[in-house]
Amino acid sequence: MENSSWKISESLGADLYSVDENSDLRRDQIHVVNTRLSDLGSVLRNTKQTLDAELTQIAKSLAAWMVIIKKEKAVYQTLNLFSYDHARKTLIAEAWCPSNSLPLIKSTLHDVNNRAGLSVPSIINEIRTNKTPPTYQKTNKFTEGFQTIINAYGTAKYQEVNPGLPTIVTFPFLFAVMFGDFGHGLSWFVQLRAMIYWEKSLKKVRDELFSMAFTVDILC
DSSP states (O other): OHHHHHHHHHHTTOOOOOOOSOHHHHHHHHHHHHHHHHHHHHHHHHHHHHHHHHHHHHHHHHHHHHHHHHHHHHHHHHHTTSEEETTTTEEEOOOOOOGGGHHHHHHHHHHHHHHHTOSSOOOOOOOOOOSOOOOOOOOOTTHHHHHHHHHHHOOOOTTOOOTHHHHHHHHHHHHHHHSOOHHHHHHHHHHHHHHHHTHHHHTTOOOHHHHHHHHHHHHO
């Protein structure tokens, strides 16, 4: 009977273990196995606790790490636009900037060089060119929303009249014609007042959809 059971179990691929016929030895073996199981359970619990502690610590720093990575990525993407002068072993870049912002750019680069302790300063040379400069519309907190609407339809050419200024006057009236309901206007007014009150904290939100909603509220 025992041999038959053994052969059947082997044919079915079952795990077979030799058990001593002595009951005292069997109890000792069971005790040893239970001790090993207890030790393995303790090891698994300690490992899980260690992993949880490590992952919790990483989770606290993950957001800051993501910001650092995005900054580094943006820096290297910008540096990739530079051309490398092999003779002088320097990076060279050409860019447009408003003429009245040139002193600010120079002072900013000077401050960065001092903070970084660089021995070789950054040099800015103003280049005369016949190329048509890109359009630059200076805005502030109030005019930015109106200029965003104008830019959605198109950007004025260099030295072309910017329709953003008259839009500050005409757009609210046209919006009132489209949405002339008093209740609708009151709800927008309440939202606008709330956004103005929490403006500083809301400006930190960089989500594109939220920024669009914020701009629409300002326009209303």
